[in-house]
Amino acid sequence: MRKNIVAGNWKMNKKFDEADELVDSIMTKLEETKLGDNTLMIICPPFPYLEMCSDYSNDSYFEVGAQNVNDNEKGAYTGEVSAEMLESMDIPYCIVGHSERRAYYGETDATVARKVDQLLQHDIKPIVCCGEVLEEREAGKQFDVVKRQITDGLFHLSAEQFANVIIAYEPVWAIGTGKTATPQQAQEIHAYIRGLIAEKYGKAVADETSILYGGSCKPSNAKELFANPDVDGGLIGGASLQADDFINIALAF
Numbered sequence: 532m533r534k535n536i537v538a539g540n541w542k543m544n545k546k547f548d549e550a551d552e553l554v555d556s557i558m559t560k561l562e563e564t565k566l567g568d569n570t571l572m573i574i575c576p577p578f579p580y581l582e583m584c585s586d587y588s589n590d591s592y593f594e595v596g597a598q599n600v601n602d603n604e605k606g607a608y609t610g611e612v613s614a615e616m617l618e619s620m621d622i623p624y625c626i627v628g629h630s631e632r633r634a635y636y637g638e639t640d641a642t643v644a645r646k647v648d649q650l651l652q653h654d655i656k657p658i659v660c661c662g663e664v665l666e667e668r669e670a671g672k673q674f675d676v677v678k679r680q681i682t683d684g685l686f687h688l689s690a691e692q693f694a695n696v697i698i699a700y701e702p703v704w705a706i707g708t709g710k711t712a713t714p715q716q717a718q719e720i721h722a723y724i725r726g727l728i729a730e731k732y733g734k735a736v737a738d739e740t741s742i743l744y745g746g747s748c749k750p751s752n753a754k755e756l757f758a759n760p761d762v763d764g765g766l767i768g769g770a771s772l773q774a775d776d777f778i779n780i781a782l783a784f
């Protein structure tokens with residue numbers, strides 16, 4: 532059975548002490564309130580806090596992920612972080628192709644494909660983001676956009692490799708805006724994505740793929756969103772910066 536996943540994307544937020552306090556408070560709450568057996572929590576802090584979060588995660592209440600990785604193996608790429616480095620720190624997950632990286636750092640589907648390859652070569656599971664901007668949604672192009680992102684970013688993989696991929700559908704118009712996709716909008720596109728995977732890799736692989744929703748997901752709407760058959764959890768930005776909100780979202784399955 533595919534996993535229910537709630538992943539927190541802290542983005543570029545929190546000073547070290549604040550980050551330490553947040554993860555400590557998440558831990559304390561997880562000790563009091565057990566998550567469902569099939570629920571996996573992943574915390575994706577900024578790079579400098581990976582080790583600190585990883586130390587906490589040794590108690591196995593949650594896993595840790597990076598927010599980005601370079602698409603080259605190693606070498607003269609000042610300021611960048613490789614999949615090999617993440618692997619050497621036992622970081623099991625990494626977000627790829629977030630819309631903020633696509634919009635501000637010029638990441639294309641081809642970049643996403645190379646990053647995914649680097650991660651898989653180093654036994655790190657990619658959380659691959661896709662989703663349309665507002666103009667594309669208004670023009671009714673959301674299915675085409677998502678199909679292109681998934682096809683060009685992921686469909687060069689073998690079925691065996693693809694089995695390690697988590698997908699996050701994040702309509703860009705819903706990210707950080709307070710506007711959430713309706714449960715129907717989310718279900719419709721998640722089912723479409725699962726259909727694409729089934730066509731390419733077969734139903735068994737599609738049924739095992741976790742597809743997360745992202746974009747202003749919060750405790751008040753998580754239950755409705757996660758109740759859909761093809762919504763397997765969330766990639767949470769703003770609400771993952773508050774321990775109570777994050778835990779309540781994780782309890783919404």
Ligand code: PGA
Pocket residue numbers: 540701705706707708745746747748766767768769770
């Ligand atoms: P948000 O961000 O929950 O703050 O909308 C989600 C994301 O960008 O992953």
